[in-house]
Amino acid sequence: MEVDAVVRLEQVTKSFEGTPVVHDLSLTLLPRTLLVLLGSSGCGKTTTLRLIAGLERPDAGSVWINGTQVSGGGVWVAPNDRRIGMVFQDYALFPHLTVAGNIDFALGGREKSLRQARVHDMLALTGLVSRSDYYPHQLSGGEQQRVALARALVASPHLVLFDEPFSNLDAHLRREMREEVMQILREVGAAAVFVTHDQEEAFHIADRIAIMQAGRIVQTGLPGEVYRFPVSYDVACFLGEVNEVAGTASGDEVETVLGRLPLAQPISGDIRVLIRPETIALNRAADGHFTVVLTRFFGHDQTITVRHDSGLRLEARVWGHETFAQGERVSLSVHQPVAALTG
Amino acid sequence: MGVMLRRSFPPGITSLSILAAGILALALLPLGVLVVHAVVSDWPRWENNGLTGLLPTLSNTLVLVVGVATGTLVLGTLLAWLVTHFEFPMRRWFDRLLFLPLAVPGFIMGFVYVALFEYAGPVQTTLRSWFGWERGDYFFPDIATPFGLILVLTLVLYPYVYLLARAAFLEQASSTYEAAYTMGYSRLQATFRLGLPLALPQILTGLLLVVFETITDYGTVSYFSYPTLSERIIVSWNSSFDPTTAVQLSLLMMGIALFLLAVESRMRARARFYQSARAGRRLNRVELRGAGRWLAVGFCALILLAAFVLPVSQLVIWAISEIRQPTVGVLQETFLAYTANSFVLAAVAAGLILVLAMLLAYGSRAAASQRSWIRRLTSVGYAVPGAVVAVGVLVVVNPIDAPITDFFTDHLSWNGAAYLLTGTTLALMYGYLVRFLGVGYKSAESSLEQISPSIDSAAKLSGAGAWRIIWRIHAPLVRTGLAVGMILVFVDVMKELPATLLLRPFGMDTLALRTYFLSVEGWHRTAAIPALTIVLIGLLPVLILMRVGEPSFGSRRGRSSRTGDEVV
Numbered sequence: 001m002e003v004d005a006v007v008r009l010e011q012v013t014k015s016f017e018g019t020p021v022v023h024d025l026s027l028t029l030l031p032r033t034l035l036v037l038l039g040s041s042g043c044g045k046t047t048t049l050r051l052i053a054g055l056e057r058p059d060a061g062s063v064w065i066n067g068t069q070v071s072g073g074g075v076w077v078a079p080n081d082r083r084i085g086m087v088f089q090d091y092a093l094f095p096h097l098t099v100a101g102n103i104d105f106a107l108g109g110r111e112k113s114l115r116q117a118r119v120h121d122m123l124a125l126t127g128l129v130s131r132s133d134y135y136p137h138q139l140s141g142g143e144q145q146r147v148a149l150a151r152a153l154v155a156s157p158h159l160v161l162f163d164e165p166f167s168n169l170d171a172h173l174r175r176e177m178r179e180e181v182m183q184i185l186r187e188v189g190a191a192a193v194f195v196t197h198d199q200e201e202a203f204h205i206a207d208r209i210a211i212m213q214a215g216r217i218v219q220t221g222l223p224g225e226v227y228r229f230p231v232s233y234d235v236a237c238f239l240g241e242v243n244e245v246a247g248t249a250s251g252d253e254v255e256t257v258l259g260r261l262p263l264a265q266p267i268s269g270d271i272r273v274l275i276r277p278e279t280i281a282l283n284r285a286a287d288g289h290f291t292v293v294l295t296r297f298f299g300h301d302q303t304i305t306v307r308h309d310s311g312l313r314l315e316a317r318v319w320g321h322e323t324f325a326q327g328e329r330v331s332l333s334v335h336q337p338v339a340a341l342t343g
Numbered sequence: 344m345g346v347m348l349r350r351s352f353p354p355g356i357t358s359l360s361i362l363a364a365g366i367l368a369l370a371l372l373p374l375g376v377l378v379v380h381a382v383v384s385d386w387p388r389w390e391n392n393g394l395t396g397l398l399p400t401l402s403n404t405l406v407l408v409v410g411v412a413t414g415t416l417v418l419g420t421l422l423a424w425l426v427t428h429f430e431f432p433m434r435r436w437f438d439r440l441l442f443l444p445l446a447v448p449g450f451i452m453g454f455v456y457v458a459l460f461e462y463a464g465p466v467q468t469t470l471r472s473w474f475g476w477e478r479g480d481y482f483f484p485d486i487a488t489p490f491g492l493i494l495v496l497t498l499v500l501y502p503y504v505y506l507l508a509r510a511a512f513l514e515q516a517s518s519t520y521e522a523a524y525t526m527g528y529s530r531l532q533a534t535f536r537l538g539l540p541l542a543l544p545q546i547l548t549g550l551l552l553v554v555f556e557t558i559t560d561y562g563t564v565s566y567f568s569y570p571t572l573s574e575r576i577i578v579s580w581n582s583s584f585d586p587t588t589a590v591q592l593s594l595l596m597m598g599i600a601l602f603l604l605a606v607e608s609r610m611r612a613r614a615r616f617y618q619s620a621r622a623g624r625r626l627n628r629v630e631l632r633g634a635g636r637w638l639a640v641g642f643c644a645l646i647l648l649a650a651f652v653l654p655v656s657q658l659v660i661w662a663i664s665e666i667r668q669p670t671v672g673v674l675q676e677t678f679l680a681y682t683a684n685s686f687v688l689a690a691v692a693a694g695l696i697l698v699l700a701m702l703l704a705y706g707s708r709a710a711a712s713q714r715s716w717i718r719r720l721t722s723v724g725y726a727v728p729g730a731v732v733a734v735g736v737l738v739v740v741n742p743i744d745a746p747i748t749d750f751f752t753d754h755l756s757w758n759g760a761a762y763l764l765t766g767t768t769l770a771l772m773y774g775y776l777v778r779f780l781g782v783g784y785k786s787a788e789s790s791l792e793q794i795s796p797s798i799d800s801a802a803k804l805s806g807a808g809a810w811r812i813i814w815r816i817h818a819p820l821v822r823t824g825l826a827v828g829m830i831l832v833f834v835d836v837m838k839e840l841p842a843t844l845l846l847r848p849f850g851m852d853t854l855a856l857r858t859y860f861l862s863v864e865g866w867h868r869t870a871a872i873p874a875l876t877i878v879l880i881g882l883l884p885v886l887i888l889m890r891v892g893e894p895s896f897g898s899r900r901g902r903s904s905r906t907g908d909e910v911v
Contacts, residue, residue, distance in 0.1 A: 055521050079524040086525040092518035095617045096540050105536075106526040137616045155526065 005064065006031050006159050006191040007052055010072070012061030014047055021047045023215040025061070029191055031158070034182070036202040037195045039212035040238065045195045048212070049161050052193060053086055054079035066158055085152030085160040085190070089167060091144050093136040093151075099123070100132045103151045122150040125184060142173045149181060153188055160185065162194040166201065178205050199239050203227065211235055228276075229264060229339045236274050241303075243275040243314045249340060257289070257308050264337040272341045277303060279336040280316035282324060288331030290314075292324045306330060363706025366699050367720060370780045373735030373773075374597065374723060380738055381594035384587050397575075397592075404571040406489065407496070407564070408557050414497030415553045419504025420539075420546055422646065427512035428534065430628040431636045437643040438509075439889045444650035445502045446881035448838045448855070450562025451874045453495045454862035455654040457566070460486035492567040496560070498650040500553045506888070507549035511542035511614070517626045530629065544614035551607045558599065559728035561841040562859050572596055573728035577841055580734055590738070593731040600726035604719060655878060661871030670869050678872060681852035688768070688843075688853065689836040692775040693783075693829040699776070700783035700828065701821075704791045714788055721781035729778060733845035736774045771846040778842055779832045786831065790824020791817070830884050837880055 007029040014022040022044040029035050037045040050056040052063060054070065054077065062072025065084070070077035085106075094102050103122050107115045123129045126146040136144055145165060152160050162181075166174040182205050185192055196202055202209055203223045210220045219231045230236035233244055247256035249267045254260070256273065258280075263273070282304060290306040293313070297320065304316045304324055316332070324330065425431075426438045444452075460466050460483075467483055470476065484490065515538060523533035564571045570578070572592055579589040631639055703721075707713040724732055794817060802812045840855050847856070854873040861870035 053521075053525055055524065078529075079521070080527045080529055082525070083527070084525055086522065088518045088522060090516065090518055092516065092522040094519065094522075094537060094541075105523075108527060135616075151522075152525075 004031060004067075005029060006033075006066060007193065008064040009048070009052070010062050010064075012048075012051055012058045012063065012072075014044075014051060014056060014058050021215055022051065022058075025215070025217055027210060027217060027220075029159075029193060031191050032186075032189055034185060034192045034194060034205060034207045036206035036209045037193060037212055038197070038199060038202040038206075038209055038238075040197055043212045044215040045197075045212045046163055049163055049193060049195050052159075053084055053161055054082050083155065083157055085155065085157040087145075087148045087152045087160070087162045087165045089164045091136075091148040091165075093144055093147055095136050098133050098135055099128055099139070099147050102136070102147055103154050106151050106154050118154055122154045125153075125187065126150045126180075141169050142177060145169065145177055146180075149184065153184070153190065156188070156190075158190060160190050160192045162192060164195055164197070166196075174201070175204075181205070211238070230274065231342075233272075233274070233341060241277050241315060241317070243277065243280075244341070245273050245275055245312070245314070247271060247273055254338065254340070257310060257312055258314075258332050258334055261334050262337040264339050267340050267342075273338040274341060275314075275334060275338050276336075277315045277317035279334050279338075280314065280318075281333045281335055282306070282316055282318055282322070282330045283333065284324070284328060285331040286329055288329045290330050290332055292326055292328045292330060295324055295326070306332070359702070359706045363703045363717075366703050366706075366780075367717060370699075370724065370777050371720060373732065373739045373777050374727070376739050377590060377593050377731070377735040378597065381590045384590055400570050400572055400575050403489075403569060404558060404573075407493065407569070407571060408554055410489070410493035411496045411500060411557045412550055412554055414493060415501040415504045416546070416550055418497060418501040418646065419506075419549060420508045420542075422501070422643065423505050423508035423512055424534070424538075425639050425643065427509055428538075428626070428628060429631045429639060431631045431639045433640060433643075434628075437640075437647065440647055440651075441505055441643065442502055442885050442889050443647070443882075444499050445888070446878050446885045447499050447651065447654060448562065448877060448881070449496055449499045449556075449560055450566055450840065450855075450859055450862070451658075451877065452499045452650075452654050453492070453563040453566045454867065454870065455657050455874075456491065456495050457486050458867045459653070459657060460491075487567060489567075489569055492563065492569055495567075496557060496563060498646075500556055501646075501650070503552040503556070504546060504549035507545040507552075508542055511545035512538065513625070515541060515626055517624045520626060541617050544610045544617060548607060548610045548614065551603055551610065554603060555600070555726050558596070559726075561728065561730060561844075562855075566859075566863060573730055573841070576728065576730040576734065577845065580730070580737075580845065586734075589730075589734050593727070593734050596727050596731050597723070600723060604722060604726050608715075608719060655875075658871045658875045658878065661868040662875050665868040665872055670866060677852065678857075681857050682854055682873070682876060684851060685837055685854040688771065688775075689833045692772060692779065692836045693832040695772065696776055696779055696783040696832050697787065697825055697829050700780060700787040701791075701825070703780075703784055704787040707788075708791060717784060718781070718788065721784045723781070724777045725779065725781045729774075729839055729842035730845060732778045733774050733842045736770055736777060736842075736846060740770050740773070767848050768851075771843065771848070774842045774846045775836050775839070778839070779835050782831050782835060783828050786824055786828025787821075790821040790828075793824075794820050827884075827887055830887065834881050834884050837877060 005028045007027065009025055009027040012022060012025045013020065025044075025048060027035075027048070037048060039045045047056060051058050051071075052065075057076065058071055060072075062075075063070050065077075065082060068077075069075045070082055094105060097105060100119050100123065103119045104115055107118055110118075120129075123132055126149060128143065128146055128150060131139060131143060131147075136147065139147065148165065165181075166177055169177060178201060194202075194205065206223050208220060209223050209226050210217045211226060212218070213234065219226050219235055221229075226235070227239050230239060230242075233242075236242040236244075245256050245258065247254040247261070247270075249255075249263060249269060249271045251266045251268060252263055254263050254271065254273055258275075261273065261275075278301075289309050291309075292304060293307050294305040296303045300320050301317055302320050302322075304318060305313060306316065307313050314332070318324075422437075422441055426434055426441070458464055462478070462483075470481070470483070474481070486494075519537055519541070520530065520533045523537055524530070528536065558571070559573055560571075561573055561577060564574050565577075572595065576589050576592045576596070579585045579592065703717060704714075707717050798816060799812055802816050807815065837853075838855055840859055843853055843856060847853070854877050858870050858873040858877060861867075861873070
């Protein structure tokens with residue numbers, strides 16, 4: 001067993017009223033790492049987070065935090081003895097306490113001068129010094145978010161859990177807060193598990209991504225890895241738009257309606273390959289095998305739907321300045337190795 | 344009226360607003376006149392007569408308020424904490440059944456308790472016969488003491504604190520507690536450091552209702568011969584023929600009431616932003632085990648028994664024996680007559696008040712700031728004792744009456760017009776209006792508030808006129824709210840003692856008056872029949888409360904705020 005894992009889940013299972021929510025889930029989180037649990041709503045990612053925090057008891061399996069078993073095998077460490085920081089989806093700020101009071105609350109029992117110093121450090125780190133005596137209802141959404149973060153970090157936990165913390169913020173503020181949270185986490189050197197259903201957010205902040213579906217982790221890896229080499233069509237779709245194309249592989253290449261394409265991993269036989277729209281380039285060509293059927297303009301880029309003479313429809317994502325008219329004949333090329341779907 | 348509504352509706356400020364202002368002025372007139380009267384009255388007289396005599400009354404009132412407030416605070420909060428934080432056998436039943444004592448007016452509970460626990464009462468008699476004791480052989484606390492009075496009022500008033508504390512605990516998000524757990528706090532620590540402080544504004548709101556009820560109480564304190572400010576007003580006006588003292592005391596009571604109302608509105612405002620964090624999942628209840636489990640069951644059962652089952656059972660036993668064998672010398676044939684009086688008075692008052700309250704609500708519909716002022720102004724009548732309202736009404740009505748009477752006797756040589764207003768049901772209705780308009784307005788306002796102005800706009804765009812909007816859209820939507828308001832006013836009028844006592848036409852009896860007089864004279868068995876009738880009718884609003892008492896998941900805030908209003 002790796003002793004230096006901050007969190008280790010082994011075959012954890014949890015059901016609610018007979019409905020299984022987390023199945024046989026195993027997970028390892030290394031120090032100073034931000035792991036994103038990514039999945040659509042109801043996939044069990046929040047329950048996994050609550051199992052780590054000790055807010056739920058697993059039905060089976062075990063949980064280790066910093067090498068100490070906290071759950072499973074007859075062991076149970078209550079959440080109040082786990083020393084974990086947590087940021088809740090609704091922030092769970094205490095409305096009757098000031099900003100400083102909220103942060104100080106997390107230091108309960110410690111010496112007063114030490115508490116004052118820590119609270120001040122956190123206020124400074126999160127840019128809330130001027131808001132120290134405000135009450136939560138007097139703060140903006142972003143400020144409330146920072147208080148929740150400061151409160152979760154003030155006791156210097158090794159591990160911080162985030163339960164979709166940005167879901168109540170508007171898109172602009174969300175991007176800003178992401179940067180801030182990442183920077184602060186790096187500064188304090190804590191490991192974190194971050195739950196979200198937003199793949200853009202996940203790619204942006206994650207050191208590692210774990211993709212959850214129906215209570216299981218289906219794929220773990222670096223953000224670029226899981227995007228380029230998804231384990232299934234479902235995962236591929238969840239992470240972004242994708243074209244699925246049949247082909248015949250022979251080693252490093254696959255023969256498809258787009259021609260011979262290089263494969264990311266050698267394989268042979270009849271397979272299906274996944275082609276991301278942004279890896280497709282369009283060239284105007286009277287002798288091309290594709291016809292432009294639809295264009296959708298997004299500003300800096302656009303998606304173009306084309307139809308092969310065989311009836312197959314594909315989607316390409318190209319820069320906004322290229323102009324293609326409906327009905328134009330084009331040829332396609334793919335400028336990256338494609339991933340083969342196995343299984 | 345129809346024209347007025349049509350012309351000023353909905354952007355209207357004009358006719359309807361003026362009508363609303365008129366209603367408001369009518370309802371506040373007696374209290375305003377009372378203030379003027381008191382201020383210009385003969386103050387030294389009060390000093391000679393009253394001030395020294397007033398001190399014991401003041402300290403009595405204070406002792407009673409502190410005692411009852413402490414009792415209800417502890418009892419109400421403890422019960423609410425038990426049923427919301429823990430799981431134990433029959434919890435679901437206790438959760439609702441603990442509302443029941445709201446149906447028992449203090450003066451009824453008072454006479455039942457005294458009759459049960461006094462020396463000659465069944466409890467002590469039974470103890471003596473079991474153990475062969477004689478007088479002085481044993482210690483038994485005397486029930487007819489201030490302590491007994493505090494006990495009785497605590498048992499009937501704790502539901503106010505219970506109701507609001509319970510709603511507050513139910514609204515708390517589990518994430519608040521979970522955040523505390525992750526910070527190293529245990530559940531009990533989280534309850535004390537977060538749960539209680541967060542529920543405090545609502546608990547204090549409930550406590551203020553208890554204080555209002557305690558200082559305005561007349562029947563219970565006079566039954567226990569415990570002079571308080573409220574009781575003194577009636578005695579001064581009715582028996583000592585000292586209207587100046589009555590008016591001056593009324594001013595004092597109004598001052599206290601206004602102060603408490605201001606505190607209450609602060610508390611409600613604070614409670615609102617304490618709840619502002621939208622609650623996600625609810626707090627899960629901890630299963631109690633071992634001794635704690637049975638302690639919780641036993642405690643809830645004991646309170647329910649003492650505050651409801653015991654007094655009601657005793658009333659039933661008395662009523663049955665009275666029906667089988669009527670007490671000689673006490674007229675019971677009139678039961679139907681005064682019951683009819685009570686029903687007619689309560690029904691007419693409820694109808695009148697809700698109509699006026701609805702007009703008031705429509706008149707102030709456009710402006711939220713106006714509404715909060717109207718809410719405050721109309722609640723003054725409810726916050727002061729019924730006796731103050733009655734004195735105010737009499738002070739207004741008397742000077743109008745005299746010239747009318749003179750006019751008829753001098754110019755028309757007709758004596759039948761004497762006291763056309765004073766001592767008639769008209770003055771009584773006016774008294775009820777002043778006292779209970781606030782209750783009606785809150786129902787009217789909150790039911791109208793549920794109709795968003797954009798609904799009106801949508802209806803107008805589809806071509807509906809003002810009457811069609813009111814009839815086809817508003818009426819069905821406000822119906823339930825108005826019915827609840829009517830029931831609340833109906834029951835309040837039925838229970839009202841001091842205002843009825845001072846304003847009733849000579850010789851007119853009601854259920855409450857009859858219960859009170861019979862119990863004061865010691866005819867417990869006979870008093871049990873009207874008393875039981877009042878309790879049964881009083882159960883009606885409690886049953887409604889029990890149905891809406893559970894803040895449901897979706898409409899948590901809406902429902903619970905309605906729960907709070909219904910208490911007032």
